[in-house]
Amino acid sequence: MLRRILELLIKEFLQLKRDRSARFRLLVPPVIQMLLFGYAATFEVFNVSTAILDLDRSQESRALTAAFVHSARFRIARGAETQRDIRQAVEASEVQVGLVIPPGFSELLRKGESSPVQAIVDGTNSNTALIALGYVGQIASAFGQDYAQDLAHRTGRALGRPMVSVSLEERYWYNPNLNSRWFFVPGVIGTLTLITIVNLTAFAIVREREVGTLEQILVTPIRPVEFIIGKTLPFFLIGLLEVSIVASIGMLWFQVPFRGNVFVLLFGTSLFLLCALAIGLLISTLCTTQQQAFASNFFVLNPMFILSGFSFPIASMPQFLQWVTYADPLRYFLVIIRATFLKGVGLDVLWPQMLALAAIALSLLTIAVLRFRKSLD
Amino acid sequence: MTSESRITVDGLIKRFGDFVALDGISFAVGAGEIMGFLGPNGAGKSTLIRILCGLLRPSGGQASVAGIDVASDPEGVRRRIGYMSQKFSLYGDLSVVENLRFFGGIYGVPRSALDGQVAFVVEMAGLQGREDSLVATLAGGWKQRLALGAAILHRPSVLFLDEPTSGVDPQSRRRFWDLIHRLGADGVSVLVSTHYMDEAEYCNRIALINRGRLITLGTPHEIKARSVAGELLAVEAEDVGRAIAALREAPGVRNVAVFGRLLHVVVDDAAARASELKARLNALGMAGVRTERILPTMEDSFVHLVGRAGRSPEGAA
Numbered sequence: 001m002l003r004r005i006l007e008l009l010i011k012e013f014l015q016l017k018r019d020r021s022a023r024f025r026l027l028v029p030p031v032i033q034m035l036l037f038g039y040a041a042t043f044e045v046f047n048v049s050t051a052i053l054d055l056d057r058s059q060e061s062r063a064l065t066a067a068f069v070h071s072a073r074f075r076i077a078r079g080a081e082t083q084r085d086i087r088q089a090v091e092a093s094e095v096q097v098g099l100v101i102p103p104g105f106s107e108l109l110r111k112g113e114s115s116p117v118q119a120i121v122d123g124t125n126s127n128t129a130l131i132a133l134g135y136v137g138q139i140a141s142a143f144g145q146d147y148a149q150d151l152a153h154r155t156g157r158a159l160g161r162p163m164v165s166v167s168l169e170e171r172y173w174y175n176p177n178l179n180s181r182w183f184f185v186p187g188v189i190g191t192l193t194l195i196t197i198v199n200l201t202a203f204a205i206v207r208e209r210e211v212g213t214l215e216q217i218l219v220t221p222i223r224p225v226e227f228i229i230g231k232t233l234p235f236f237l238i239g240l241l242e243v244s245i246v247a248s249i250g251m252l253w254f255q256v257p258f259r260g261n262v263f264v265l266l267f268g269t270s271l272f273l274l275c276a277l278a279i280g281l282l283i284s285t286l287c288t289t290q291q292q293a294f295a296s297n298f299f300v301l302n303p304m305f306i307l308s309g310f311s312f313p314i315a316s317m318p319q320f321l322q323w324v325t326y327a328d329p330l331r332y333f334l335v336i337i338r339a340t341f342l343k344g345v346g347l348d349v350l351w352p353q354m355l356a357l358a359a360i361a362l363s364l365l366t367i368a369v370l371r372f373r374k375s376l377d
Numbered sequence: 378m379t380s381e382s383r384i385t386v387d388g389l390i391k392r393f394g395d396f397v398a399l400d401g402i403s404f405a406v407g408a409g410e411i412m413g414f415l416g417p418n419g420a421g422k423s424t425l426i427r428i429l430c431g432l433l434r435p436s437g438g439q440a441s442v443a444g445i446d447v448a449s450d451p452e453g454v455r456r457r458i459g460y461m462s463q464k465f466s467l468y469g470d471l472s473v474v475e476n477l478r479f480f481g482g483i484y485g486v487p488r489s490a491l492d493g494q495v496a497f498v499v500e501m502a503g504l505q506g507r508e509d510s511l512v513a514t515l516a517g518g519w520k521q522r523l524a525l526g527a528a529i530l531h532r533p534s535v536l537f538l539d540e541p542t543s544g545v546d547p548q549s550r551r552r553f554w555d556l557i558h559r560l561g562a563d564g565v566s567v568l569v570s571t572h573y574m575d576e577a578e579y580c581n582r583i584a585l586i587n588r589g590r591l592i593t594l595g596t597p598h599e600i601k602a603r604s605v606a607g608e609l610l611a612v613e614a615e616d617v618g619r620a621i622a623a624l625r626e627a628p629g630v631r632n633v634a635v636f637g638r639l640l641h642v643v644v645d646d647a648a649a650r651a652s653e654l655k656a657r658l659n660a661l662g663m664a665g666v667r668t669e670r671i672l673p674t675m676e677d678s679f680v681h682l683v684g685r686a687g688r689s690p691e692g693a694a
Contacts, residue, residue, distance in 0.1 A: 007482030011471065018470045018511075212464035216527075219430045219460040220483045221452055 004222050008230025012204070016234070026200070026238065030192045030246055047315040048132040049077035051095040053086050058106035060147070064117070067143050068099065073135040075315065086120060092349050093335060096122045097132050109147060124342040125183050128313055182257075185250035186337040187310045192246055193269075194276050194304065194330055197239045199297055201232060201280025206293040209284070224373045232277045239273040240266075250341075259344030268336035268350065271357040275329035278364035285371040304330050332356045381407045383443060383535050383566035384429065390437035391424055391589075398424045400589040401438065406568060408534075411561045413580030414570040415679060421589040422570035423463070426539045429568070430460050443535050456485070459528035463540035465520055467527060469513030473504055476512055477527055484531035498526035501556065518549025525556060529565070536560060538569040542576065554579045574676040583675075587683050597675060604678035607631050608647035612640040613667045614658055627657055634680045641677055 016022055052068060054061045068074050077095045080086050086098035098120040108115035119136050121129040208214040217227065247265075250256045279300060287293040306312060307321065308330035314322055325331050332353040339345050347354065384406040391399040399421045406412045414422045427433045429442055431451025440447045443457040467476045477495045486494055499508055502522035512520060521541060528536060538557070542550045554576065557567055561581070569580065577583050578597045585592040585600070593600055614620040617635065624633045624642055629650045632643040644650040647670040658666045 003485065004483050007479055010482075011468070011475075011479045014475060015468065015470050211469075212462060212466035213468060215432070215462055215464075216460070216466035216480075217483065218432060219455055219458070220480070221456040221485065222483055223452070 001223070001226055004226050005230040005233070008227070009234055012231070012234040022200075026196065026242070027245075030196060030242060031249065047072070047313065048074050048097055048128060048135070049095045049315060050074045050097045050099065051078050051080045051086055051089045052076060052099045052101070053080040053083065054101045055103045056101050056105040060106035060109050061101045063147075064101060064105075064140070064143050067139050071135070071139055073132075073139070090120060090122050091343060091345060093122070093339065096125065096128055097136065099136070110151075112148075112151065123182075124338045125313075182342060183338070185254050185256045186341045187334055189243060189246045189250060190272070190330055190333045190337050191305055191308070191310060193239055193243050193272070194333075195301055196242055197235055197273060197276035198280040198283070198301060200235050200238065201277050202283040202287070202293045202297060203290055204235070205231060205281065205284035206287050206290050210289055225369065228281065228369060228372060232281065235277060235280070236270075236273050239276065240269065243269050256341060258341050260340030261344075261346055264346050264350065265337065265340040267347075268333060268340070268354060268357065271354060271361055272329055272333040272336075274361035275357060275364055278361060278368045281368040281372060282364065285368065285374075304328050307331065308334055310334055326356070327360065329357055329360045332360075383408050383410075384412075384441070384568060386425075386429070386438070386440045388438035389425070389428065389435055389440050391421075391428060391433065392436045398589050399428070399435075402586070402589070402591050403438075404584055404591065404594055406535075406566050408566055409561050409564045411557060411567045411569065411579070411581045413577045413583045414568065414586060415572070415574070415577045415583055415675075416570075416586040417683065418572065420586045422586060423539055424589075425586070426460075426537050426568065426570060429454075430458060430537055431455050456531075457533055457535060459531070459533040459536040461524050461528045461536075461538050461541050463543055465524060467512050467520070467524055470511060472509045472511055473499065473515075473523060474508045476523070477530060480527045481530045486531050494530050494532075498523075498530055501559075502526040503552075517545050518552065521545050521549065521553060522556065525553070529560065534565060536565050536567045538567065540570055540572065542571065542573065550576070574674065574679060577675050585679065585682055592682050601673045601675065601678050604682045605643055605673040607643045607645050609671050609673050609677060610642045610644055610647050610651055610654065611636075611669045611671045612642050612654060612658075613638065613665075614640065614663050615665065616663060619661065620658055620663065623657060623661055624654060627654055629653070632681060632684070634677070634684070636676065641671075641680075643677075643681070 016026075050068065052065050054065055069076055074097070078085075078089055080089065080098070083100070086095075086100065089095045090098055100118040100120070102116065102118065105115050105117070117140060119133060121133055123129050205214070208217070247258075251258055283293055283296045283300065287296055307314075307317075307325045307328045309325065310330070314325050314331070317325070335353050336350055336357075339350055343349075382405040384404075386405070387403050389399050389402045390397070402421075402425065404412075414425065416422050424433065428435050429440055429447060431447050431454045434451075435448055442454045445453045445457070447454050468479070471479065474495060477498055478491060481491045481494060499505060502519070502525065504519060504523060504526075507515065507519070512523065515523065525538075525541065528538075542553055545553070550573075557569070558579070561567055571577060580597065582594065582596055583600055584594045593604065595603065612620070612624065617640065620640060621633050621635070624630055624640065627650075629645045630642055631645070634641045642654065644654075651668040651670065655666050655668050
């Protein structure tokens with residue numbers, strides 16, 4: 001069994017060595033796209049998961065909290081009792097914004113002074129962070145204005161005096177300058193890997209089917225599983241290499257910090273690559289020509305990209321589509337890759353994503369292998 | 378079926394949905410025998426070969442190859458057979474030797490024996506000096522011999538060739554058949570499908586199949602003698618369409634078929650009918666009519682048998 005897989009491996013790499021255009025497709029587009037995306041612009045955002053820590057526990061602080069709760073812009077994802085709750089929630093990506101209303105908030109307001117509220121923002125997604133902060137500012141200042149008018153009305157003080165305001169004390173975690181490249185670059189790594197590996201796998205198998213060599217191989221004593229392993233293992237290795245290259249560009253050229261553990265990223269990447277290989281294999285069972293494979297890849301990869309949360313925040317999508325995103329392996333890999341790069345968190349935080357990827361990989365591979373065996377009949 | 382049988386097929390049936398591709402086929406092939414499968418496109422030749430190679434599961438009946446049942450142990454069958462498909466199927470972007478080493482490895486030829494086997498195949502296929510050429514750069518005849526070589530690297534006792542000579546020039550075809558006869562002499566049983574009538578004559582035995590049924594089976598000589606009931610006249614006439622109509626109505630004529638510029642007419646008595654038919658055509662105003670008694674070819678038998686089976690599928694007449 002090992003011998004046959006080894007022979008297939010040797011053959012694949014020999015063919016790759018000969019095929020200049022395949023080598024080109026393998027290396028040049030990812031590098032160019034990496035540079036393009038790295039320099040490319042920003043885009044818009046919505047509906048932000050939030051945690052509020054109310055340390056003042058006053059009528060005023062509850063009113064401010066209510067203003068956020070009733071705003072469609074924010075979704076209160078969880079409550080918080082201590083500063084630690086906020087930190088954990090942001091770290092685990094449960095929330096993107098943490099609001100802390102400090103003790104003495106109402107006291108300062110009543111005195112007619114400007115009263116600070118602390119906003120902690122997860123900077124790994126610099127787009128969401130920036131837009132979300134804008135909403136926080138709007139809600140806070142609207143609250144401040146209402147309160148000032150109310151106060152003037154009640155105390156009879158002249159409206160000509162400076163208004164009471166809620167001042168924001170902003171803190172960006174992980175990406176203090178909200179550098180959008182830090183957000184883009186890890187995402188591009190995941191997306192590029194998916195596209196390249198799905199394409200390579202699907203094409204390599206469909207080509208053998210089209211040329212007739214698949215049939216020639218299948219009359220040998222090789223088992224379908226051996227064929228699948230021998231055929232996909234090279235692309236698994238190529239996928240790892242590609243992630244390394246693109247990640248190096250991100251770190252060395254775009255100066256994106258890598259704060260996490262390489263092995264956590266490697267583990268996540270491996271699970272993700274298994275998903276990509278399974279998708280490629282699945283496409284190859286549905287197609288008899290390379291043209292069909294090309295069309296199918298387009299139909300599969302585009303939705304995966306859109307639903308991954310790479311460009312469009314999942315929280316802003318209709319509920320139905322949000323459910324669909326749970327089946328998108330890219331969704332989980334983007335969290336893993338951004339979190340290992342920027343937050344430096346480990347398996348203790350990322351295990352749900354790892355588990356989801358493993359489950360998707362396992363089910364996709366099972367379906368792909370079963371379908372592949374059936375397609376031979 | 379003797380114990381010598383390398384291939385035994387008994388009542389084999391294959392259905393694709395409602396379509397019956399093989400309808401109860403039975404035959405046996407002995408050691409060293411070269412068996413030809415002749416039939417029009419879609420007759421079921423490829424389906425039969427693919428079942429015997431363990432690529433397709435039979436819907437009914439039994440088939441064993443090299444003593445192994447194809448339905449229960451297709452993998453065991455594949456270990457013992459060589460297969461060459463009608464589509465050229467080696468890797469064009471690998472060299473001659475790389476292709477051979479790859480398939481040798483997949484077939485489990487021991488590493489120690491692989492170099493020797495590769496050298497043997499290169500010599501047999503006449504590819505010396507081209508060992509490092511990319512296969513895509515080889516001419517058709519060379520590719521075909523290389524494909525045959527790749528199929529026998531592991532020294533199988535049974536070889537399946539599915540229309541192996543389609544699209545190859547006559548000289549290369551001749552050379553290819555010499556190779557097949559060498560293999561047969563070494564005891565390899567060869568089952569080859571073809572639609573070249575002249576090639577069928579190179580086989581020890583021929584099975585004629587049409588619409589999934591075995592029409593006849595025998596040596597080329599037997600089939601020719603058996604199938605054409607009567608004697609054969611070649612008739613040359615100008616207006617082929619009118620000539621056919623006229624000849625079909627003539628007494629003593631059993632069948633008329635077009636072969637190039639000639640008409641092949643099956644009659645009860647060639648000597649007696651030749652001048653009668655000529656006179657009949659002359660009477661219709663056709664000049665330059667020539668008739669000649671000929672011996673039936675495989676093509677005559679084929680046309681005759683397939684035509685008969687087509688008209689009365691139950692095999693009467």
